[in-house]
Amino acid sequence: MSTPLSPARLRLRDVLRVGSAGLRTRPLRVFMSALGIAIGISAMIAVVGVSSSSRADLDRQLAALGTNMLTVAPGNTMTGGDAKLPAESVAMISRIGPVERVAATGKVSSAKVYRNDRIPSAKSGGIAVLAAGLELPGTVGATTAHGTWFNEATEKYPGVVLGSSAAKGLGIAAAGTDVQVYLGGKWFTVIGILDPVPLAPELDGSVLVGWSAARTYLGFDAHPTTVYTRTKDSSVEAVRSVLAGTANPQAPSEVKVSRPSDALAAREATDQALTGLLLGLGGVALLVGGVGVANTMVITVLERRAEIGLRRSLGATRGQIRLQFLAESLLLSALGGIGGVVVGIGITTAYAAAQDYAAVVPPWASAGGVGSTLLIGAMAGLYPAVHASRLSPTEALSTG
Structure with missing residues (x-):
């Protein structure tokens, strides 16, 4: 078979x-x-x-800049007007235990900046002028591309540090004793130019003046318009919840608290x-x-x-x-x-x-x-x- x-x-x-x-x-x-x-x-x-x-x-x-930065800014009043942060807000915020660094900027609305004194006053280029504290670079992670930041001596004298975009707008590529801008009717020496600041991009288009010099030469009222804080990573939310009441105890509802990394x-x-x-x-x-x-x-x-x-x-x-x-x-x-x-x-x-x-x-x-x-x-x-x-x-x- x-x-x-x-x-x-x-x-x-x-x-x-x-x-x-x-x-x-x-x-x-x-x-x-x-x-x-x-x-x-x-x-x-x-x-x-x-x-x-x-x-x-x-x-x-x-990771390099950190996500533990919080920003405090004035909001609106009950009547819809612009609120102000107290001049003591920076000192009060620095007393919060987990806060490691605090720095502030204040807008100097009365001053405009020009490349020289021959430019018509109407052509300011829209560059903001900010009074700045000494701790600002360390708080926001800013670095200088040219020159240097203010120290305890230079922040009292007519010198400026330019944001990266402001420097390009003014046509200034480097800092030096012979480089000046015309600011608020006075000549200010450019002592530094910043690199772009990812967590505080508003600084890129600004001209920064020492806090004391802004009060002396530009009539700055010492009220901060932005306060930057660095806190311990484990305490970010806890600090965030008390920042408004600490910055302005009398009107905490008129304070805005944000986290720049949220935008990223x-x-x-x-x-x-x-x-x-x-x-x-x-x-x-x-x-x-x-x-x-x-x-x-x-x-x-x-x-x-x-x-x-x-x-x-x-x-x-x-x-x-x-x-x-x-x-x-x-x-x-x-x-x-x-x-x-x-x-x-x-x-x-x-x-x-x-x-x-x-x-x-x-x-x-x-x-x-x-x-x-x-x-x-x-x-x-x-x-x-x-x-x-x-x-x-x-x-x-x-x-x-």
Whole structure:
């Protein structure tokens, strides 16, 4: 009695070999189909990578500057007018236990700054003039690009430190004893220029005068308009809850307390929303690439009916035919996915280098990119594979 024959099982190496045969014989078509998927994946990887790199740089800045800074400013009175902080508010806030640093600025509304005394008074450029305390740089994380900050001697004399934007507006690139600005009808020497201050951007467009000099030369009333405080990290919320009452015990409702890092967090949330939108567009591109793979596989099945019939005649089972064309679809998608990941990482690296960031591409993004292409490939190749397996040998050979 004869033993019934059973079809040979395909090993993984055999599946890959027969699956890649169709790709090797049609390289141009394979390239164009893989390109569609690569565009979608590269767009998604680049969006995630650029966004992650930007957020990593922002987190680095926050870690360096600290998120324990609180800002106190006057609000509005009960009648809707502008409130004032008491002149003693800085000293009172400094008595709060967890507060480590306090510094203030006060707006000098009566003074305007000009590059020289020949400029018409109406063309001030809108640059604010602020009286500043000695502790301001250490409190807000400011550094000087040129020159120096005030000390106990220079803050009493007619000298100024320029914010980064104010220096550009006035056309001043460096500090020095021979560099002066015309401020409040008097000449003031530029002793320093600040770098941009991320946690206090209002300083960038301002001209800063020593607290004592502002009172002596510009008639400053010594009422602070912004008080910056640094507290222990573990006590930020506790200090925040008592700042208004401490700064102005008689009218705490007329005091505004904010956290500058919240603005940066809001910007990060906006970036995340934009990232979601761009990822959606990348997903659409990926879907279009999947349609291209499906179209390629359908055409491949139609063109290779004779091959399918011959293989069936030689003993290949329907399952093996399905596996062959499904493997071909997966390999085609994988080529596009891997190529897209490489291109996306390249785009992220180039952008990060241009912005002086560290390039960050989350591992889940790369793995997810390749995984999604395999899923798309499986879905796109399933119908053509099933259709190919259902062809009878005689039908396939007669129409091939």
